[in-house]
Amino acid sequence: MVRLMQEKENAENTIASLQQEIQVLSRMHEQYHERKETEARQMEEHLAMRLKEAEFLLMQSEKKVEEIESVSQLKSQLWTRKANIFQSFMDNQKLSIKDIRISSQSIKQEMFALQMKWIDEISSIGRELKGLVDAADNYHKVLAENQKLFNEVQELKGNIRVYCRVRPFLPGQDGKTTIIDYIGENGEILITNPFKQGKDVCRMFKFNKVFNTHASQAEVFSDIQPLIRSVLDGFNVCIFAYGQTGSGKTYTMSGPGTSKEDWGVNYRALNDLFDISLSRRNAFSYEVGVQMVEIYNEQVRDLLSNDIAQKRLGIWSTSQPNGLVVPDASLHPVKSTLDVLQLMEIGQTNRAVGSTALNERSSRSHSILTVHVRGVDLKNGSTSRGCLHLIDLAGSERKNAHVPYRNSKLTQVLQSSLGGQAKTLMFVQINPDTGSYSETISTLKFAERVSGVELGAARSNKEGKDIKELLEQVSSLKDTISRKDMEIDQLLKNKAKSPGSSIDRNDSRQQIRRLSGTGSSEAECEDNMSDDGCSVAGTEYSVGGASEATAERMQKAPSRIARLFHTKNGQPANSKPKPRESALKPPGRTTSTGGSQATGGSLVKPPKRR
Numbered sequence: 001m002v003r004l005m006q007e008k009e010n011a012e013n014t015i016a017s018l019q020q021e022i023q024v025l026s027r028m029h030e031q032y033h034e035r036k037e038t039e040a041r042q043m044e045e046h047l048a049m050r051l052k053e054a055e056f057l058l059m060q061s062e063k064k065v066e067e068i069e070s071v072s073q074l075k076s077q078l079w080t081r082k083a084n085i086f087q088s089f090m091d092n093q094k095l096s097i098k099d100i101r102i103s104s105q106s107i108k109q110e111m112f113a114l115q116m117k118w119i120d121e122i123s124s125i126g127r128e129l130k131g132l133v134d135a136a137d138n139y140h141k142v143l144a145e146n147q148k149l150f151n152e153v154q155e156l157k158g159n160i161r162v163y164c165r166v167r168p169f170l171p172g173q174d175g176k177t178t179i180i181d182y183i184g185e186n187g188e189i190l191i192t193n194p195f196k197q198g199k200d201v202c203r204m205f206k207f208n209k210v211f212n213t214h215a216s217q218a219e220v221f222s223d224i225q226p227l228i229r230s231v232l233d234g235f236n237v238c239i240f241a242y243g244q245t246g247s248g249k250t251y252t253m254s255g256p257g258t259s260k261e262d263w264g265v266n267y268r269a270l271n272d273l274f275d276i277s278l279s280r281r282n283a284f285s286y287e288v289g290v291q292m293v294e295i296y297n298e299q300v301r302d303l304l305s306n307d308i309a310q311k312r313l314g315i316w317s318t319s320q321p322n323g324l325v326v327p328d329a330s331l332h333p334v335k336s337t338l339d340v341l342q343l344m345e346i347g348q349t350n351r352a353v354g355s356t357a358l359n360e361r362s363s364r365s366h367s368i369l370t371v372h373v374r375g376v377d378l379k380n381g382s383t384s385r386g387c388l389h390l391i392d393l394a395g396s397e398r399k400n401a402h403v404p405y406r407n408s409k410l411t412q413v414l415q416s417s418l419g420g421q422a423k424t425l426m427f428v429q430i431n432p433d434t435g436s437y438s439e440t441i442s443t444l445k446f447a448e449r450v451s452g453v454e455l456g457a458a459r460s461n462k463e464g465k466d467i468k469e470l471l472e473q474v475s476s477l478k479d480t481i482s483r484k485d486m487e488i489d490q491l492l493k494n495k496a497k498s499p500g501s502s503i504d505r506n507d508s509r510q511q512i513r514r515l516s517g518t519g520s521s522e523a524e525c526e527d528n529m530s531d532d533g534c535s536v537a538g539t540e541y542s543v544g545g546a547s548e549a550t551a552e553r554m555q556k557a558p559s560r561i562a563r564l565f566h567t568k569n570g571q572p573a574n575s576k577p578k579p580r581e582s583a584l585k586p587p588g589r590t591t592s593t594g595g596s597q598a599t600g601g602s603l604v605k606p607p608k609r610r
């Protein structure tokens with residue numbers, strides 16, 4: 001029993017401990033269960049969230065799939081369209097290539113037909129060309145004939161032409177009264193004396209043409225164009241404006257501005273010169289050179305020289321064979337109007353540099369632009385030389401009273417262009433203001449005298465082949481003569497030294513010359529020269545190698561010019577000079593002094609003795 005009791009007790013202890021264990025285990029189980037539930041809940045929540053996210057992502061991917069599907073659909077449509085376009089382009093290209101092939105075939109056929117036609121035409125042109133060559137042979141003859149006729153017309157118009165231009169009143173001079181009463185169609189101009197009344201109040205002048213105040217620059221130039229043509233035909237032409245200060249000389253010669261409408265005679269003349277030379281380029285080749293000098297206080301200065309402090313330039317009595325009257329002034333070759341304009345600008349600048357008061361100086365000095373033109377006839381090789389003087393004169397009232405015109409440097413420089421060989425155009429500029437009445441009348445009187453002077457027919461400086469040969473012969477003869485002269489002098493000296501000799505020097509010289517057949521006697525020469533009032537006996541009038549006709553002209557021109565300026569001094573101008581010795585006078589007689597003393601033109605010659 002005890003044992004049983006013991007066992008019972010043990011069993012009861014075991015049961016109690018087991019119960020305790022069961023309790024502990026059940027508590028642990030409950031805790032575990034609770035924890036698992038909590039975890040399961042958390043997991044559930046987490047899974048629910050993930051589910052939502054997955055659903056969202058799914059939705060988005062579905063959207064994207066839709067988008068991609070629509071884009072790819074669009075792209076595929078685009079590509080299909082492009083493929084269609086490309087296909088149609090290719091089809092078109094194929095068609096065009098077919099067309100091109102067809103047309104190239106037809107062009108080839110046309111070309112072949114054309115070639116055949118050309119061959120026919122070329123052979124017929126060849127025949128026509130032959131005819132043209134024959135006609136071209138005649139062209140030169142017709143051209144020469146034309147030039148002759150043209151010059152005859154020019155001669156009929158006279159080789160000194162005087163155009164009068166009336167300056168309008170300037171802005172601000174509206175109330176002023178004009179002294180111009182009437183301007184006629186045929187060059188008449190009637191001037192009223194504002195200080196007189198009754199009869200003799202008006203005075204009529206007549207010139208080749210009178211331009212009224214409204215005349216445009218182009219109108220004024222239109223009558224001058226033929227003169228410019230003459231320069232290219234080998235004539236010397238001189239254009240200048242004369243008038244009191246402020247009467248419009250510069251306006252007429254240079255123009256008031258640089259626009260084409262404003263261009264004065266200078267620019268228009270040069271433009272025409274180059275235009276005409278261009279139009280003749282198939283028949284003639286021209287070389288053009290320019291000199292520009294200024295005459296101030298009777299000194300000649302080169303306005304185109306680099307050396308500003310130029311020395312006084314010498315003037316040649318007769319122009320040299322190259323046509324230069326002032327050979328030491330620089331000569332600049334030019335090819336276009338622009339070249340000349342640039343040189344003129346340099347000239348103006350040099351004028352300004354050399355002057356302290358430019359305005360004062362420019363209205364007291366003359367500036368002379370000389371354009372030298374040498375032409376060669378491409379067909380027969382003959383040459384011509386012409387020069388164009390464009391002159392900006394000093395104001396007429398500013399001229400130095402004690403320098404007579406015929407002795408002035410201006411007339412010496414212009415000798416070859418005022419003589420019988422030249423064509424001269426003078427613009428008489430007048431101011432319509434009553435205050436300028438007396439100056440205007442004296443200007444018009446001078447111009448009237450100038451327009452009455454007859455210069456004779458102008459001649460061109462042409463040297464044909466035969467003339468060239470003659471010139472060569474003449475120059476070799478002149479050499480022979482000068483050698484003989486030296487021999488004669490030597491012989492005479494020897495004779496004079498030998499005792500008992502009493503030879504009349506002139507007689508023996510004439511005898512020897514007669515024997516050698518070298519022309520006129522010296523006595524005759526001296527007679528003629530003194531009779532003509534020429535105090536520069538022994539002056540050489542011939543240009544090296546001038547023909548007889550030229551020599552004759554050279555003799556006449558000086559006298560005419562002397563008369564021109566003679567009349568200016570109020571003396572009669574209608575007596576004709578006696579013929580002088582031949583121009584081919586032996587150089588042994590020549591005592592040419594060069595510079596201003598030598599006299600190729602009568603511009604330095606004293607008036608004829610009466």
Ligand SMILES: Nc1ncnc2c1ncn2[C@@H]1O[C@H](COP(=O)(O)OP(=O)(O)OP(=O)(O)O)[C@@H](O)[C@H]1O
Nearest residue numbers: 167168244245246247248249250251256363394395
């Ligand atoms: N035909 C014209 N029409 C309009 N204005 C003119 C005309 N002629 C001259 N003039 C004007 O008159 C003024 C004087 O002219 P310009 O300078 O040409 O005279 P000038 O005779 O050359 O004088 P100078 O002897 O001082 O050089 C200028 O203002 C010019 O523009």
